[in-house]
Amino acid sequence: MNCEICGRRTESKLCILHEEARKNLLKNYEAWRRSMNVSWEEYLREIQQNPFAGIWAKEVAHHLLVSGSANEQEGLAKGTETNK
């Protein structure tokens, strides 16, 4: 199986590098939600534009937005409160 983002060979959907970025995205969302009151999708868009975000974090954010998994997966788990 290949990484959905970079095509590296991997055993899951994302390679270890993009998986690490995805975990960081999940971990830091709570801080963003608390301080900026943003939804998961808004958060991903912010990360895409942020000059301090790493390239893999931006790629994962873009991938989640484009693939539509932004709301379906992580969004459900993390962003429900904000979306109310």
Added chain:
Amino acid sequence: MQGKTVLILCEKPTAAQRVAKALDERGDPQKQETERVPHYVASRDGKRLVVVAALGHLYTVAPSVKDRNVFPVFEFQWVPRYEVERDARETQTWIEVISELSRKAQECILATDYDIEGATLGYTILRYACGGKEKEAKRMKFSTLTTGELEESYRQLSDHIEFSTVEAGICRHFLDAMYGINLSRAMTVAAKQWSGRYAVLSTGRVQGPTLKFLVSRERRISSFVPTPYWGIRAKVEINGSLYEVEYERDVIESRDEAQAVVNECKGKKGKVAEIEVRKFLQNPLAPFDLGALQAEAYSLFKYTPRRTADIAERLYLEALISYPRTSSQKLPPTIGYRAILESLSREPRYEKLSAELLRRRELIPREGEKHDPAHPSIYPTGSLPERTLSEPERRLWDLVVRRFMAVFSEPAVKQGVKASITVNGHHFFIRGRQTLKEGWIFFYRPFMRSEEVVLPPLEEGQEVEFKEVLREDKFTKPPPRYNPSSLLRKMENEGIGTKATRAGIIDTLYNRGYVSGERAVVSELGLDVIDILNKHCPEVISVDFTRDLEESMERIQNGNEKIESVVNKAVNRLTPVLEELKKHEDTVGQDLSDAVRKARMQQRNVGDCPVCGTGKLMILFSRRTGKRFIGCTSFFKGICKAAYPLPQKGSVKPAQRSCRTCGLPMIQFKVQGKRPWTFCINPSCPSKEGRR
């Protein structure tokens, strides 16, 4: 009639010339050339001294099995460099001339650099080129190439060369070859078996762990997700001038909270609550060891560690500074502090500075902790340049001279003032910093960054007005990237590599395409190589493993361990690693081939296509004409026809930056023997108007 002929073997031609000049009784040795190899004939105490230089190492360690597809190989031997290195042909003449001169000499003296590499290269020449004279050769030990020290060193010859150091040097060469050759062959063979294409892939005993540091930092930076926080920026008016003040909290976690602080403080009057004045001493910096000199030269002049080492080497060969490859921060009194300062005072710009120190009854340097048994720290010899120094040479010499002077001076006396200002229940701080007595800074001033902030007179209870209070939107930042200097420091702190090899290893990482740019960015290839090694043989990129071998080599040098036991230990560790790599040759080969293919694609990637916005601009070759050009990857999808012409001669590579005028990517173009030229790919770019 002259007596004995003595062959003196130096490391480099400039050193040979200096040694000959210093030892010749008339100070005017005769220069001779045999087969274009220069050597000098001097006379001293009735002896004929023939001083000849090597060209660095004339021998190298090579595997017994020459076929590059075979591994593991554990049999290595010393061979002349010209036999195995294509660009070392001239070493053959050099070896022949040294052999000939040695046959005519009754005595041999080794006068190469007094360190592990100098001893090892001297030993190999004495043993293999001079027909086994390593046991009878005497040794000159010196830290500067000044006449006085060279004469003294000749008078105080050691009876033999330093065999334990040689043994440690031989061990290092064997281990480096064993690791480098076997692992690099394993990687290259695996990739070639899989893809059928040859690619230079390498790793080594120190190279692997160093790349691992870079990769680990790259992963933290590239997967970094910033979090927002807020800060307060404020200015108060005191006696008609504005001063910046710091808010009591560096990090405020919510925007509303930060805004509340702004609303509560803006335009309000605060009171100076408490004033704290603190005097403190700032000690002079320690004398330079090589690592510290490289770090300082990078920070001040942006010279890479390799460049600094090269400049320092030139200054040493000109007898302007002492031997630079040292890890010592000590300055023993035997170097003659006063004589050096007196000599430096002949240079107008050091006249006043030297006089200031020479006025003192006693000169006591402030030394650092680090000690090197072979050499003292880097210091100026007192000799003045015999030619006009280049700007980088002049800067580095000045840095060494001023640092040397500074260490004899007293600490600087500084004063820090911290006043707290309270406004509406919030606390702010205003800080001042002032030098009361310069001390050592007087000598080192050109290289100091000023941090002076002089505050107006303040009194407790004094009212100040908050003229400006702003909310600052901030984000946490990723860790900084390594640069060549901080990477060198990291290697030094982790105890891998030596002062002589670290800068070269960093260069290799760049040359292999694993890293690029001044702020070391790891390429996809670098990431993949570490990923693959980590998956199949994590030991070879383990810092502990490398450090353990470094410690073993140090024990050999101190006479506490034998070379055989260290080599056996290394073989025992490397064998299962290579077996594992062989077992998974297919997977390793496929992973590496993918990585190489991606790296090659990356090298041709010029940037995003400005026309379609979705494709990438690549350096391509026309199937019809064979000519190269830049085209968009979306061309094959029938979406975009963007294309830009390229010169057909010379080499081109993406410059990794955009044109300031039109924003299109830029290309670096290079023709052999000429300076590279960077230009915009857009033929109609307004920046080219003057050229059309």
